[in-house]
Amino acid sequence: MRLYILSMTETTRYERQTALKEIGDQGQQQLLQAKVLVIGAGGLGCPVLQYLTAAGVGEIGIADDDVVALNNLHRQILYTEKHVGKLKAEAATDVLQRMNSTVKINQHIVRLDNKNILPIIRLYDVVVDATDNIPARYIVNDACYLLRKPLIYGSILKFEGQLAVFNYNTSITYRDLFPQQPKENEIADCNEAGVIGVLPGIIGSLQAAEAIKIITGIGQVAAGKLITYNMLHNSLYEFNISANLLAASFLPADEKALENADYGEVCDVFSVREIDIASFDEIRNLPGTIVVDVREEYELNETPALESIQMPFSVFDENMALPNSETIVVVCKSGHRSKAAAALLSRKYKNVISLQGGLNNWLTLNKMDHA
Amino acid sequence: MGLSILAFGQVAEITGTTFSFDHVVDTNALKLALEKAFPALQHVRYTIAVDKNTIIANTLLNENAVVALLPPFSGG
Numbered sequence: 001m002r003l004y005i006l007s008m009t010e011t012t013r014y015e016r017q018t019a020l021k022e023i024g025d026q027g028q029q030q031l032l033q034a035k036v037l038v039i040g041a042g043g044l045g046c047p048v049l050q051y052l053t054a055a056g057v058g059e060i061g062i063a064d065d066d067v068v069a070l071n072n073l074h075r076q077i078l079y080t081e082k083h084v085g086k087l088k089a090e091a092a093t094d095v096l097q098r099m100n101s102t103v104k105i106n107q108h109i110v111r112l113d114n115k116n117i118l119p120i121i122r123l124y125d126v127v128v129d130a131t132d133n134i135p136a137r138y139i140v141n142d143a144c145y146l147l148r149k150p151l152i153y154g155s156i157l158k159f160e161g162q163l164a165v166f167n168y169n170t171s172i173t174y175r176d177l178f179p180q181q182p183k184e185n186e187i188a189d190c191n192e193a194g195v196i197g198v199l200p201g202i203i204g205s206l207q208a209a210e211a212i213k214i215i216t217g218i219g220q221v222a223a224g225k226l227i228t229y230n231m232l233h234n235s236l237y238e239f240n241i242s243a244n245l246l247a248a249s250f251l252p253a254d255e256k257a258l259e260n261a262d263y264g265e266v267c268d269v270f271s272v273r274e275i276d277i278a279s280f281d282e283i284r285n286l287p288g289t290i291v292v293d294v295r296e297e298y299e300l301n302e303t304p305a306l307e308s309i310q311m312p313f314s315v316f317d318e319n320m321a322l323p324n325s326e327t328i329v330v331v332c333k334s335g336h337r338s339k340a341a342a343a344l345l346s347r348k349y350k351n352v353i354s355l356q357g358g359l360n361n362w363l364t365l366n367k368m369d370h371a
Numbered sequence: 372m373g374l375s376i377l378a379f380g381q382v383a384e385i386t387g388t389t390f391s392f393d394h395v396v397d398t399n400a401l402k403l404a405l406e407k408a409f410p411a412l413q414h415v416r417y418t419i420a421v422d423k424n425t426i427i428a429n430t431l432l433n434e435n436a437v438v439a440l441l442p443p444f445s446g447g
Contacts, residue, residue, distance in 0.1 A: 044447040132447035157380045157444040177425060178443045182416045195446060226425070226441065228379055233388065237377065239420045239439060244427040296428060313428045334399070337428060 004029065010102075014056055027216035028056065034215040037061040037124035039112060039140055041088040043200030044130035044154045044207065046078040051208035053096045053103050057215070060096070061124055063108040064088045075197030112136065115259050117143045126214055128207055129153045135263040138181045141166065141174035142252050142261070150214055154200075154207045158193050161203035163227040164241065165210055172224035172241050179246035181263065199231050245316055249343040272342045274356040275329060277365045288326030294341045295332050295359070302333070303359045313337040318344035327351045334358040374401070374432060377439040385411045386440070399429040401438065417442040 006025055010032070011018070018028045034057050038045050041064040052060055068076070068083040068091055076088075083091035089107040096105055108120050117139060121127055127149050129140045137155070144151040150168035154161065166173045206227070213219045226239045252258040275283075283289045284306075291308035293300075294316055311320060313332065318341075322328065328349055332338040335358035342354040355362065373391045386409050395401050398419050406412045419426050420439040432438070 040447050042447055130447050132445065134443070134445045137443075137445065154447065155444040156446040160380055160444065162444050177418055177441075178416075182443065193446065200447065228441070230379075230388070237439070238423070239441070240424045242425045242427050244425075246427070298431070299429070333429070 006032075010056070017055065022218040023216055027218070030216050031056050031212070032058045034126065035059040035061070035124040036126045036128060036211055036215075037063060037108075037121060038128045038130055039063045039136070040130035040132060041076075041078070041092045042066070042072065042130065042132055043075040043156065043195065043197070044132075044204040045128070046076045046092070047201050047204030048128050048130055048208045048211070049092055049096055050078060050099070051205060052211060053100045053105075055208075055212055056100065057103060057211070059104040059106065059124075061106040061108055061120070062089045062092055063110065063112050063120060064092075065109050065111045075195060075200050077197070077201070112139065114139045114142070114261055114263055118147065118255060118258070121147055121149055124149070126211055127151045128211060129155075130204065130207065134182060137174060139258075139263050142258055145173045145175075145251055146255060146258060152207045152210045152214070154203045156195060156200050156203055158195060159199060159231040161199055161206075161229045161231075163203060163206045163210070163222055163229070164225060165214070165221050165223045168214060168221055168223040170224040172243060173247060173251065175247035175250050176224075176244040177226060177241050179244055179250050181250075196231065202229065202231065245313065245318075245344065246340045248318070249340055272339050272346065273353045274335070274339070275353045276356050277362050280329060280355055280362065281366075283327060284329060286327075290322055290325040290328050292322070292328060292330045292341070292345070293332070294330060294337050299333055303363050306331075306359070311341075313341060316341055316344070318347065322349065327353065329353050329355055331355040331362075332358050333360055335361070375435070375437045376405075377437065379440065380442045380444055381415050382412065382417050382440040382442050385409050385415065392438075394434055395432065397429050397431050398426055398438070401432065405440075415442055 014028050017023050018025055036057050038048050041062050066088050068079045068086055068088055070084050078092050078095050089109050093105045121143050127144050144167055151166040153164045213221050224241050226241055228237045284291055293308040293310050294313040296312045330338040330342040335356055338354040342352045345352045373393050376390050376392050378386045378388055395404050418441045421430050421436055
């Protein structure tokens with residue numbers, strides 16, 4: 001990084017944060033040269049924008065195509081009554097430039113989608129997800145994954161919030177936590193659920209703090225961790241997000257795949273074909289059929305021995321070499337992991353099917369036949 | 372001692388935020404038992420964490436395991 005001496009004004013302006021030995025002049029220089037994209041200038045985006053502008057982040061992008069509404073004002077504290085009806089990106093820029101005129105602010109007045117997001121994200125070093133809907137969260141995640149941009153995720157529901165950092169010193173992404181995009185009606189959003197203004201203020205401030213830590217390289221970033229906060233209980237929990245094989249089957253393989261994906265209403269991932277028990281029994285011993293069992297070792301004694309290749313899901317390798325075959329049937333206990341594994345194998349092999357209902361179902365039906 | 376459950380968001384609205392639950396052998400069994408006790412859970416999507424680590428496959432539960440039920444939030 002090219003370093004330069006802070007100007008007199010900069011020295012004075014930021015002296016209370018450069019006084020921290022962890023920040024110092026060098027940390028301030030890093031902040032002044034950083035480029036951060038904030039996607040969404042609502043409840044979470046407002047505190048993120050305020051604190052990053054005040055801290056002297058050199059270049060800040062605001063991506064938002066919404067206008068300020070009267071019922072936004074209780075939580076979107078950048079805006080005043082005179083901003084109602086105005087574009088949030090413009091109103092925010094107006095306020096932020098008065099707060100710190102030395103910060104370069106870029107307005108992206110566009111609803112980011114999977115077709116327009118990549119060129120915008122490319123312009124920045126760090127991305128903050130301050131969006132308010134599920135499809136946007138998956139689009140932002142998948143785009144940051146493809147471009148390997150650190151992503152600071154925040155979200156809220158009523159009195160609770162979540163915070164996490166993805167693609168930073170770890171390959172963990174949002175899809176490791178929630179692999180498949182739920183349908184919009186499965187998740188309550190703020191507009192329906194209600195929210196106290198201070199809650200996005202707290203979570204957005206945590207996001208801003210993570211951005212400053214990432215830019216200056218201090219402290220422990222919540223990389224690969226999910227932090228939950230409950231305002232009513234004052235409770236804070238931290239979870240380690242485990243790498244999830246399912247994530248790999250849902251992440252776009254490349255930029256084209258991102259552009260072509262349907263985030264509006266992502267249908268059941270598993271376009272994987274399934275085979276019923278009767279058909280499975282017919283083909284499983286044929287010479288052209290391979291059975292791949294993805295159960296864990298401790299589950300194996302739950303069914304009578306079945307001729308199969310063992311590949312426990314926890315260590316599943318989609319690139320494993322399989323003998324030549326006409327059909328690959330993937331099995332597990334209940335038919336869920338086998339679907340995911342079949343989706344992964346389908347990238348490399350033809351005619352991969354999953355056993356519907358799993359070996360539990362197979363065992364039950366075979367017992368009934370014998371009875 | 373049974374399992375300690377921490378629930379969040381939409382899950383907590385159905386189950387309450389913290390509660391004890393009779394020990395079951397693994398997370399698949401727990402999911403079934405929870406859905407029997409709280410049928411509305413069948414319609415909520417959530418990720419499970421056992422002793423502070425999210426799980427990606429059926430996981431055995433120790434006698435005193437702490438299990439978290441983590442649904443996604445969309446609001447911002």
